[in-house]
Amino acid sequence: MSEVDEGAVPRITLLGPQRRPSLDKVVQAMGLAGPFATITAGWQEREFDDAELHTHLRGDSHNLSLWHRLQDVLAQDADLAVAHRIRRDWIAQLQELYLIGVDHTMRAVRQIREQTENHPQVLAMAVADAEEVLRDLDRRHLARVHAVHAEFYERLVPHERPVVAHHRGEVAEVLSRCNAVVLAGGHVAELLDALHLFNIAPAGLDRLPIIAWSAGAMALTERVVLFNDNASREPTWSEVYDGGMGVLRDMVLLPSAHYRLRMQDHGRMSTFAHRFAPARCVLLDPGAKVQVGYDGRLPAYTPVIGSDGRTTTLGEARDA
Amino acid sequence: MRRLAINRLRQRQPVDEATIDRFLERHEMPIIEGSKCTFCFRGAADEVWVCHRIVGQPQRVPMRRLGETSLWFTVLELPDGSRVEYQIEVRRGDHYEQGNDPLNPHVANSPVGSSSVCAGAGYQVPDWLTPDPDARPGEILDLPVPSKALRREAPCRVYLPARFSDLHSYPLLIVHDGDDYLNYAAMKTVLDNLIDRLDMAETIVVFTNPGDRNVEYANSSRHARFIAAELLPLLEERFPLLGKPSGRCLMGASFGGVASLSTAYRYPDLFGSLLLQSGSFVFTDIGQDHGGGEVFDPVVRFMNRYRSNPRKVAERAFISCGVYEPLIVQNRSMVPVFDGTGMQIRYVEARDGHSWEDWRDRLGEGLSWIYPGPQKYYYE
Missing domain, CATH: 3.40.50.1820 (Alpha/Beta hydrolase fold, catalytic domain)
Incomplete structure (x- = not known):
């Protein structure tokens, strides 16, 4: 885990959800000049409903159209479309089965935590052991998902497919003319599919300043974690979904955390923090702004879930 | 606790048809006051009932006539969040007639016809x-x-x-x-x-x-x-x-x-x-x-x-x-x-x-x- 103090040059700016947009002020405060490459693939078929976003970027933005490009690829390349569908189905099946394991393990963690007659140290050891089972499940699941992707990319060789190569070329060309990238939220799985297929990281995401929020921020990490404690059907445990772009490391990003997570359940939140440690669980609630330096370190003011399950800052968590 | 609207009306002297006109203009029917629901019917009749299908309750609830006026009423208790479908049955001589509540515009439709709807306190249409x-x-x-x-x-x-x-x-x-x-x-x-x-x-x-x-x-x-x-x-x-x-x-x-x-x-x-x-x-x-x-x-x-x-x-x-x-x-x-x-x-x-x-x-x-x-x- 790498951490620095405030004041470092921001390479990546993570924002809270932009329902009440602060993007224009952020861009102005950073002194960032356009043109901006925008990625709104998470909005799916509404990808081009980006007039407001364009205005916030002073009218100097170019939408990379990744979602529509992905649809074009699937429409034109039947073999890839079939393989894409099969890959999604495999991942969905893996996810479903992995969740059964997560469900049982999380119930075990909860049941252990609820024991009242044991010595606290014994209880803590038992909780730690169950959490380790959880971490192992997460690790194995992510490895399985990576293997499915690797097989897909090895077999389909997207860069050799004309329609993919064409779109990749166009995307790289637009990115080469831009000074920064802006990633909006939306459907994180759709966004990840598009980001991976068009190889966005080497095309510019690896070097350009980035402003991202919600699903866009999550996609930048090396491990995307889904969470919604308010889901209508149990289990409502968080789950590792997939690898992200890996531009941000050692952090799990949690947009609208206070809305989507039972933050008052400190036992549950403590397990959440332990489960993904040493990565920091970063809270990106409305109004949040976290600037990450070129060294990839989070600033001390970053709001995180502490080891005890309470909201704190990275600086305080480090001192605790 | 405030008295029910129907009881306030009954207290007034005299209760004439003009008073009833104003009462009906002022209130949506049935009148929902907490858990109390007042059903009314106005017209010439020998007997009037509220007919519903709440299991375990009398399903044909007689209304009372307010003095010598044309207004009939009854008060039913409905727990919070209730929604009840009902009709009004009227007897005139040997003739019985059942239909929706003419004072209530809210009806629910079904393949077998429609019924009036009483949405109790706390009921909300999603x-x-x-x-x-x-x-x-x-x-x-x-x-x-x-x-x-x-x-x-x-x-x-x-x-x-x-x-x-x-x-x-x-x-x-x-x-x-x-x-x-x-x-x-x-x-x-x-x-x-x-x-x-x-x-x-x-x-x-x-x-x-x-x-x-x-x-x-x-x-x-x-x-x-x-x-x-x-x-x-x-x-x-x-x-x-x-x-x-x-x-x-x-x-x-x-x-x-x-x-x-x-x-x-x-x-x-x-x-x-x-x-x-x-x-x-x-x-x-x-x-x-x-x-x-x-x-x-x-x-x-x-x-x-x-x-x-x-x-x-x-x-x-x-x-x-x-x-x-x-x-x-x-x-x-x-x-x-x-x-x-x-x-x-x-x-x-x-x-x-x-x-x-x-x-x-x-x-x-x-x-x-x-x-x-x-x-x-x-x-x-």
Whole structure:
């Protein structure tokens, strides 16, 4: 885990959800000049409903159209479309089965935590052991998902497919003319599919300043974690979904955390923090702004879930 | 505590027709004051009743006449959140007439006519029932299905969700009494809204309709064969469906609930989920006298057989019932039976009756439980 103090040059700016947009002020405060490459693939078929976003970027933005490009690829390349569908189905099946394991393990963690007659140290050891089972499940699941992707990319060789190569070329060309990238939220799985297929990281995401929020921020990490404690059907445990772009490391990003997570359940939140440690669980609630330096370190003011399950800052968590 | 409006009126002297005019202009009928609901009728009559179907309560409640005026009234107590359908019955000499409450514009429609609606304190129409101009609408296609099993053409409709694409695979929901769900439970609007709000997965919904409902839905092997061996293969050939039990659900209300259950019973590995609303799960523990009339005979035989040897017919079932309807006892009784087979059961009750609006109001919870929306993927 790498951490620095405030004041470092921001390479990546993570924002809270932009329902009440602060993007224009952020861009102005950073002194960032356009043109901006925008990625709104998470909005799916509404990808081009980006007039407001364009205005916030002073009218100097170019939408990379990744979602529509992905649809074009699937429409034109039947073999890839079939393989894409099969890959999604495999991942969905893996996810479903992995969740059964997560469900049982999380119930075990909860049941252990609820024991009242044991010595606290014994209880803590038992909780730690169950959490380790959880971490192992997460690790194995992510490895399985990576293997499915690797097989897909090895077999389909997207860069050799004309329609993919064409779109990749166009995307790289637009990115080469831009000074920064802006990633909006939306459907994180759709966004990840598009980001991976068009190889966005080497095309510019690896070097350009980035402003991202919600699903866009999550996609930048090396491990995307889904969470919604308010889901209508149990289990409502968080789950590792997939690898992200890996531009941000050692952090799990949690947009609208206070809305989507039972933050008052400190036992549950403590397990959440332990489960993904040493990565920091970063809270990106409305109004949040976290600037990450070129060294990839989070600033001390970053709001995180502490080891005890309470909201704190990275600086305080480090001192605790 | 403030006295009821009707009692304040009664206190006034004199109460003449002009006073009643003003009273009726000032109040919506029935008058809801906490748990007290005042029903009124105005007109010439010898006797007047409020007729409802709340189980366990007198279902024909006499009204009292206010002095020598033309106003009749009665006060009923309804717990918080109740919704009751009722009519007014009037006797004039030897002539009895029953109809909707002329003072209440709120009516609920059903295949057998309409009834007046009394929404008690705390009842709220779910907001996902209102057409949302921002919600992307799905599309409904007619699909007539020739059926050898039923020896007729079965008129079905197919709901394709907004953004439907052949590149995706969708779960399937087969609905009994499909047109009634569309016409009396606003199901097209409900689907559009729930899917748009991410409360429900994008789903292909097939609305089927019965011929002779009392025969086809009362544990009929022909009906089950139609659903499982004719309709389902056709749908899975024609539409991009998940094609596995977890992506197949049968749904129905009342006799449609029996049809759903009995079809799943006959084809136990085919359907992963059931959505059963006020199922007519009439059974007997002793003897055969069930009191439901001969139309229920095959249902009772089926339910008794099932109860004597219950088995898992689907992985999950969402079951709802109104506490004011006669079937509440049977539905409550079936919950532990289903549960004991290993099925995952979500059972909900509402202070409502055996009505399409009750079933409509439960759709949000039921559909989002059966096929949860992709909220976990969305971070706006």
